[in-house]
Amino acid sequence: MHPLETRDVTAASIIRECTERGKGVETNLGKALWLDTPMIELIHGEGTIEKRIPAMMRMFGKYGIDIRKEPILVYPTLHYQNGGLEISDDCATGVENLYAAGEVAGGIHGRNRLMGNSLLDVIVFGRNAGIYAAAKAKETASPEKLTLAHIEKFNKELEAAGAASDVASPMLLPHYSRKK
Ligand SMILES: Cc1cc2nc3c(=O)[nH]c(=O)nc-3n(C[C@H](O)[C@H](O)[C@H](O)COP(=O)(O)OP(=O)(O)OC[C@H]3O[C@@H](n4cnc5c(N)ncnc54)[C@H](O)[C@@H]3O)c2cc1C
Structure with a gap:
């Protein structure tokens, strides 16, 4: 090659x-x-x-x-995922009031991202997502009392499905790359 x-x-x-x-x-x-x-x-x-x-x-x-x-x-390892969430120009998703940018979003890089373009993506779309989310927040009434009940509910669902884990995010890098 x-x-x-x-x-x-x-x-x-x-x-x-x-x-x-x-x-x-x-x-x-x-x-x-x-x-x-x-x-x-x-x-x-x-x-x-x-x-x-x-x-x-x-x-x-x-x-x-x-x-x-x-x-x-x-040897090759997982380095990037071409996302899956569809976002619009203002980084809005199909879920009301949820904005997204970066690896979670799909379509920006086609099927094979060019080297270095992820950081460009997260800066450009991350900035847009922040700007539009902040503008939307101004016109969105927040609930009277903010709680984390939805997270507890989600964790219970994971437990019931046998998918509970104490790991906050997928581990991309192998254990030997994490020197203590
Ligand atoms: C080894 C390596 C080298 C790279 N080199 C380059 C490069 O040279 N140039 C380039 O352009 N790109 C590079 N990339 C790709 C680039 O770094 C990533 O695409 C980019 O950082 C993704 O940003 P993100 O904000 O979308 O996601 P992330 O940076 O992965 O942010 C997601 C965050 O969400 C958190 N999270 C996940 N699940 C949960 C949860 N349930 N609750 C709370 N938080 C959660 C994670 O802990 C993480 O902090 C590299 C990637 C790797 C792995």
């Missing part, structure tokens, strides 16, 4: 190498491929990694791996 292919093509290529071609390296978390990070410095010059991908360098550094000197094992 070309090194500048879209991420879905890259992910599919890695998976294909590990499955169909049987070339993956066995790890305790499944198969993976070597990403030749030292090659980045060989091609683009010393200091490129620190300048271009410092966060990645620091992240691996916490585990004693200098990605400028050693290749790293990689």
Whole structure:
């Protein structure tokens, strides 16, 4: 594959190498491929990694791996979801008084989001959602007493359905990426 292919093509290529071609390296978390990070410095010059991908360098550094000197094992993981909620220009949803923006909203990026465009999306649509929600709040009568009863009701429904959990949101990153 070309090194500048879209991420879905890259992910599919890695998976294909590990499955169909049987070339993956066995790890305790499944198969993976070597990403030749030292090659980045060989091609683009010393200091490129620190300048271009410092966060990645620091992240691996916490585990004693200098990605400028050693290749790293990689495998695709869940990184983004193309949402599902339909929103209008003002970020309103089909539910009265509920506004949405970001990954939960669908349609903005088509079926394959371009790199970097999620942060653009959350800034543009997040701002719009805030502006329109604040304007709507001014003309919407609030109940006499605000309560969290709806959350308790929802939690009871989850329990009854056997879907209760103490995890507030889905865990996207694997446990080994959360160094204590
Ligand atoms: C590893 C990684 C790297 C990325 N790199 C880039 C990049 O370089 N450029 C780019 O444009 N995009 C990138 N993205 C994508 C981008 O970060 C996300 O699409 C964006 O942050 C989503 O913002 P959001 O506000 O829609 O959702 P989130 O940031 O996921 O916010 C949702 C919030 O809701 C909370 N929540 C969930 N359920 C509940 C609940 N029941 N009750 C209360 N709170 C709840 C969550 O805890 C979370 O704080 C990356 C994503 C990942 C995972």
